[in-house]
Amino acid sequence: MAEEAIKLGGKKKSTFIDQVKGLLPDGGNLNLCLTCGACSSGCPATGLEGMDPRKFLRMAALGMDDEVLSSDWAWMCTLCMRCIYVCPMKIDIPQLVFNVRKSRPREERPKGILGSCDMALKHDTCSAMGASEEDFQFVVEDVLEEVRETQPGFENLEAPINKKGAEYFLNQNSREPVTEPDEMVPLWKILHSVGADWTYGTKGWAAENYCLFMADLENWEHIVRVKAKAVDDLGCKYWLNTE
Amino acid sequence: MFAVRVGLQKFNIPHKFEIESIITLYARWIREGKLKVNSDWNKERKIKFTVQDPCQLVRKTFGDPMAEDLRYVTKAVVGEENFIEMTPNRSNNYCCGGGGGFLQNGMPEARRAFGKVKYDQIMATGAQYAITPCHNCHSQIHDLSEYYEGGYHSVHLWTLICLSMGILGENEREYLGEDLADVDVLYSKEEQ
Numbered sequence: 001m002a003e004e005a006i007k008l009g010g011k012k013k014s015t016f017i018d019q020v021k022g023l024l025p026d027g028g029n030l031n032l033c034l035t036c037g038a039c040s041s042g043c044p045a046t047g048l049e050g051m052d053p054r055k056f057l058r059m060a061a062l063g064m065d066d067e068v069l070s071s072d073w074a075w076m077c078t079l080c081m082r083c084i085y086v087c088p089m090k091i092d093i094p095q096l097v098f099n100v101r102k103s104r105p106r107e108e109r110p111k112g113i114l115g116s117c118d119m120a121l122k123h124d125t126c127s128a129m130g131a132s133e134e135d136f137q138f139v140v141e142d143v144l145e146e147v148r149e150t151q152p153g154f155e156n157l158e159a160p161i162n163k164k165g166a167e168y169f170l171n172q173n174s175r176e177p178v179t180e181p182d183e184m185v186p187l188w189k190i191l192h193s194v195g196a197d198w199t200y201g202t203k204g205w206a207a208e209n210y211c212l213f214m215a216d217l218e219n220w221e222h223i224v225r226v227k228a229k230a231v232d233d234l235g236c237k238y239w240l241n242t243e
Numbered sequence: 244m245f246a247v248r249v250g251l252q253k254f255n256i257p258h259k260f261e262i263e264s265i266i267t268l269y270a271r272w273i274r275e276g277k278l279k280v281n282s283d284w285n286k287e288r289k290i291k292f293t294v295q296d297p298c299q300l301v302r303k304t305f306g307d308p309m310a311e312d313l314r315y316v317t318k319a320v321v322g323e324e325n326f327i328e329m330t331p332n333r334s335n336n337y338c339c340g341g342g343g344g345f346l347q348n349g350m351p352e353a354r355r356a357f358g359k360v361k362y363d364q365i366m367a368t369g370a371q372y373a374i375t376p377c378h379n380c381h382s383q384i385h386d387l388s389e390y391y392e393g394g395y396h397s398v399h400l401w402t403l404i405c406l407s408m409g410i411l412g413e414n415e416r417e418y419l420g421e422d423l424a425d426v427d428v429l430y431s432k433e434e435q
Contacts, residue, residue: 044337190269194277
């Protein structure tokens with residue numbers, strides 16, 4: 001005969017996963033896992049840090065908060081959403097991961113992302129490489145001038161800046177103006193050859209947003225607000241991404 | 244794009260503009276005959292290309308219709324017979340490992356172990372070029388080729404579009420291999 005049944009005493013402690021459920025619509029379906037493993041079988045981060053998406057979710061569900069929160073795996077998941085895409089129960093594992101990132105004290109988050117997020121807050125350009133309004137305008141005008149002077153057929157090439165009422169507000173990843181400005185030229189040529197009505201803006205031109213990856217909601221929001229204002233201030237119809 | 248699109252919703256930020264990807268416009272302009280690309284330059288060369296479906300653009304934002312536009316543009320530029328699919332693809336594609344801040348977070352070993360899945364996927368196509376229409380994909384897939392010595396190139400679409408139109412200048416060929424370095428160069432005036 002078995003010994004007397006074990007009685008679990010006291011109130012159930014609040015776990016991290018409960019907090020996350022409270023933040024998400026339908027609790028992110030975080031308690032619906034069938035343990036089928038479709039998420040893990042198609043996740044390139046499976047195996048890193050001895051972790052995979054299913055294991056991460058199950059550990060969170062079992063209340064293993066310390067292990068889940070201290071693991072670096074949340075920074076090795078790219079939030080690519082393939083797991084939720086293939087999940088029969090549409091469990092929002094990426095949001096669980098995002099909230100694990102958010103739970104880490106800001107100064108302890110990976111330095112590279114932290115630095116890029118902070119850098120983007122320095123100017124209204126939102127450039128994670130710290131390029132200012134003047135830097136950007138100088139580079140664009142400098143490269144444009146050289147192309148006009150040297151490349152046959154492109155004497156009238158344009159790269160408008162702060163052109164009010166243009167149809168497209170083109171953003172640009174900081175890597176181009178800062179490290180490989182010649183890579184902007186093919187884009188300008190394409191826009192020129194189709195006669196597109198476009199412009200850059202000295203404010204809000206940078207396409208990247210590392211504060212999102214940092215799970216820094218306040219600064220993610222700040223950057224989106226600066227960009228949205230920049231596009232609306234110029235009265236552009238489309239915010240055009242180069243990707 | 245994901246950060247802005249989701250950020251506008253999440254933080255209820257009022258705005259008057261719409262979000263557009265230039266891939267959509269490339270496809271529209273080619274269909275309308277405005278963007279005069281063609282694949283004749285690759286008829287004899289038969290250089291093979293594959294395409295990376297960026298998670299942000301395809302699975303996370305516009306879905307498979309965007310993947311179709313990406314293929315339409317690619318085929319128009321490199322020739323249908325020179326395009327090879329990765330498996331799996333479109334919304335089912337694997338992430339390359341360049342997203343989510345992985346390129347900047349100081350964990351290169353883990354990032355490359357993650358990316359090995361993508362590397363193997365690209366190598367299985369036998370393509371000499373992986374078209375990477377996303378900056379993080381571009382950097383990561385470029386790094387994977389160098390690190391694992393795959394020998395393929397990672398290239399943006401704008402490079403190939405201009406190449407196919409004969410308007411790609413000498414300084415705009417950083418990511419082309421030797422096989423394309425001298426193809427249809429738009430030489431500067433002094434050299435003509």
